[in-house]
Amino acid sequence: MTVGIIGGGASGMAAALAAAQYPNTQVILLERQSRVGRKLGATGNGRCNLTNLHAGETSYHGESPAFASPALERYPVEETLNWFRALGLLTVAEDSGRVYPYSDQANSVVDVLRFALEKPNIQQKLGFEVEKIKKLPEGFQILGREESLVVDRLIIACGGLAGTKLGGSMSGYQLLRSMGHHCTRLRPTLVQLKTSWAGVTGLKGVRANCRAAIYHDGVLHRESTGEIQFTEFGLSGPVMFEISRDACQGSGDWIADLDFLPQWEEKELLQELLRRQGTALPASELFTGILHNRLGRVLTQAAGISSQRLISELSREQLQEAAAQVKGFEVCLTEPLGMDAAQVTAGGICTSEFDENTMESRHVPGLFACGEVLDIDGDCGGYNLQWAWSSGRLAGACAGKE
Secondary structure, three states: OEEEEEOOOHHHHHHHHHHOOOOOOEEEEEEOOOOOOOOHHHHHHHOOOOEEOOOOHHHEEOOOHHHHHHHHHHOOHHHHHHHHHHHOOOEEEOOOOEEEEOOOOHHHHHHHHHHHOOOOOEEEEEOOOEEEEEEEOOEEEEEEOOOEEEEOEEEEOOOOOOOHHHOOOOHHHHHHHHOOOOEOOOEEEOOOEEEOOHHHHHHOOOEEEEEEEEEEOOEEEEEEEEEEEEOOOEEEOHHHHHHOOOOOOOOOOEEEEEEOOOOOOHHHHHHHHHHHHHOOOEHHHOOOOOOOHHHHHHHHHHOOOOOOOEHHHOOHHHHHHHHHHHHOEEEEEEEEOOOOOOOEEEOOEOHHHEOOOOOEEOOOOOEEEOHHHEOOEEOOOOHHHHHHHHHHHHHHHHHHOO
């Protein structure tokens, strides 16, 4: 039996290895780029946050998040780590639950998978652009630009639209639509958010720990605590990625409320600022030793305090306002940066049209799908790659079995 897999990303490689465990199954892995795992090699700023110790159904989203449960239960985090260990990868877990390769290099993950694919019953075809697929009485025909193939079973593992510069595309959605499947609305997630605040350019590159909350028309959308990064366009960093899903979608006002000292009460901060009145420093140095210098100056200015004043000249009310800015600095948000900058696609092929226990199409026998092309996306922190490993291995194991 022959299993064709379209897509050489995380889920596609996992599917190929799972299908190839059956000696009588021949696997053909098709990748339109010049090498497999290109997008994987760029994840986590080149570190590859490959899973999270806390992965479970509550970490996933879509029209039916429960669809992810059977795959995650059959191939949970512990089993995934054992699988990678068997492939030769050493890993390390942070206190947050995020798991990285011990080498701290994403290429280590790509390499162990690439070496594992060197099996007699796995054939890789790189630079193979699939243009069309056809259902045959027995199997499927895969048509490329220069050649066509016939396989008994077919797995679509093309990934999503996010990260187009690294290979994200519409191809998986289009191929599955051609087989009668339907797609939900696609939008970027785990993405930085733009702001209309002109002052953000002056903070470009500044990182700060904070508690960030996004409000839509005064109602809390999502919140998280951790590192935020200011960019030329707006707000980025792990915290913004965690709370960016569906933010700035549709009409209404979107506001980010940033608390730059979440571990301090406002009154504690005020007492610290009052203590500093005994210095001869200018007001521009009010938050020196507390916050990043540039951020401290911006917050001082936001409190209406002139940088030409001395800290000793500031009134209690002015210091109270400065403390309030640190504990609740508001930034108007406008839109996500876009699919090019997004790490993951929210939305995808309707999961109701697939069997969650096998990843096989309910409409087209022998057709499977896995990974980001389906309407499942996870929180920031390794959850999306865990879905890729689990769903890919489930699809491959079921497609490869006689």
